[in-house]
Amino acid sequence: MLIEEEDQIIQDLKQAERRRKAFEHLVSQYSPQLYRQIRRMVYGHDDTNDILQNTFIKAWTNIESFRGDARLSTWLYKIALNETLNFIHREKEMNAIDTTDTSIANRLMADEYFDGDETELQLQHAISLLPEKQRIVFQMKYYEEMRYEEMSKILDTSIGALKASYHHAVKKICEFFNNND
Amino acid sequence: MKEEDIIRKKCGSKNPFLVPEGYFENFTSKVMDALPELKTSPKTVNKEMGHARWKRIAIFAAAAAICGAMFMGILPQLSTMQAPTPSTIQVSQTTELNAIDETYIEDALDYAMVSNHEIVQYLSEAY
Numbered sequence: 054m055l056i057e058e059e060d061q062i063i064q065d066l067k068q069a070e071r072r073r074k075a076f077e078h079l080v081s082q083y084s085p086q087l088y089r090q091i092r093r094m095v096y097g098h099d100d101t102n103d104i105l106q107n108t109f110i111k112a113w114t115n116i117e118s119f120r121g122d123a124r125l126s127t128w129l130y131k132i133a134l135n136e137t138l139n140f141i142h143r144e145k146e147m148n149a150i151d152t153t154d155t156s157i158a159n160r161l162m163a164d165e166y167f168d169g170d171e172t173e174l175q176l177q178h179a180i181s182l183l184p185e186k187q188r189i190v191f192q193m194k195y196y197e198e199m200r201y202e203e204m205s206k207i208l209d210t211s212i213g214a215l216k217a218s219y220h221h222a223v224k225k226i227c228e229f230f231n232n233n234d
Numbered sequence: 235m236k237e238e239d240i241i242r243k244k245c246g247s248k249n250p251f252l253v254p255e256g257y258f259e260n261f262t263s264k265v266m267d268a269l270p271e272l273k274t275s276p277k278t279v280n281k282e283m284g285h286a287r288w289k290r291i292a293i294f295a296a297a298a299a300i301c302g303a304m305f306m307g308i309l310p311q312l313s314t315m316q317a318p319t320p321s322t323i324q325v326s327q328t329t330e331l332n333a334i335d336e337t338y339i340e341d342a343l344d345y346a347m348v349s350n351h352e353i354v355q356y357l358s359e360a361y
Contacts, residue, residue, distance in 0.1 A: 073266070081262045088258075092251045102261075109265045114272070169250035176245040195238070196247055227237045230244065 063121050072116070080109055083126060086197065087133045093180075093192045094137045096157065098166045104140055108133040123206055130207045134189070141185075157181040179229035183222050190215055191222035 065075035087108060092101040111132050112119075119128055158178045161167045169177065180188055189208065193199040201212045208215065 069272075072272075073269075076269070077262060077266050080265050081258075084258055084261055084265075088253065089249055089251065098251075098253065102257075105261070106265055106268060110268060110270070113269050116272070166252040166254070167250055168252050172245050173248075173250045176241070177250070195241075196249065223237045223241065226241055230241075 059125050063119075063125065066116055066119070076113060076116070079112075079125065079129075083129050084109075086126075087129060090130065090192065090197065091133055091137050093196065094189070095140060096160055096167075096177075097164065100140065104133070104136050108136050111136065124203070127203055127206050130203075134207060138185070175230065175233060176226070179226045180222075182229070183225060186210075187218045187222040187225070190218040191226070194219050 062075045062079055065071040066079075084105060088101060088105055091104050091108075092098070095101055095104065108129065112129060115132075119125075158174050161169070161174055161177055180191060183191060186208075190204065193204050193207075194201075201215050204210075204215050205212050210218075
């Protein structure tokens with residue numbers, strides 16, 4: 054989204070009579086990229102759909118707390134990430150998500166909305182084995198090609214630490230492929 | 235070759251996750267239908283209420299501070315302003331004078347650098 058367009062949406066969101074229309078525009082603009090980000094963390098479409106809806110509902114109910122200091126996308130990413138991590142931690146506590154070696158690969162193979170070959174499956178498996186922070190950073194950088202500056206604002210982490218996380222993640226994934234080839 | 239390039243060459247960076255057909259087209263309207271009605275700027279109302287409350291507290295605090303200051307100022311004076319009875323007036327005046335004689339006059343003379351000889355001289359000339 055262009056900066057001018059985003060500025061206009063921010064202005065409209067501040068006005069009660071234009072707020073709903075502006076928010077509708079926001080949802081249609083940002084849902085695909087937020088969906089991708091969430092889906093790569095939780096894998097299933099239905100869970101992603103629920104988290105994405107909650108993300109926008111949370112954004113709507115807290116719209117007055119958005120002061121315009123950060124970009125709208127950054128703010129939305131932050132909410133989406135919190136919602137995703139809450140979901141993952143909740144599921145982990147309930148032992149619903151099994152992160153053993155074969156579970157992610159099995160789940161993806163059984164998922165009708167997963168369109169990947171054997172190598173892609175291996176990559177997703179390798180990513181799933183990364184520590185949480187490295188996994189988030191890797192996906193933001195590798196797939197979304199997000200700048201470290203924006204990532205830093207979303208994750209409240211220094212750029213240096215993010216670069217180190219990405220470096221470690223890439224190294225581990227390479228090692229995974231070397232061991233499994 | 236950098237490690238990242240090795241991964242990209244091997245796997246690419248295509249998004250392997252698909253969505254049901256027409257998902258995003260319907261998603262926006264679903265979200266919009268699910269949005270709760272926002273109350274007319276509840277935070278603003280609360281803020282205004284908060285401001286009014288703080289204003290009242292500030293006024294009370296200022297009034298209390300003034301009363302406190304006045305009370306603290308008056309209290310020492312009240313303790314010294316005990317109404318003397320006629321029988322004690324004479325005694326107190328004498329003791330006050332004695333006290334003045336004993337404590338302050340010597341100090342005053344010291345500060346004035348007047349010697350005893352000069353005082354005697356002055357008194358003899360005067361009388």
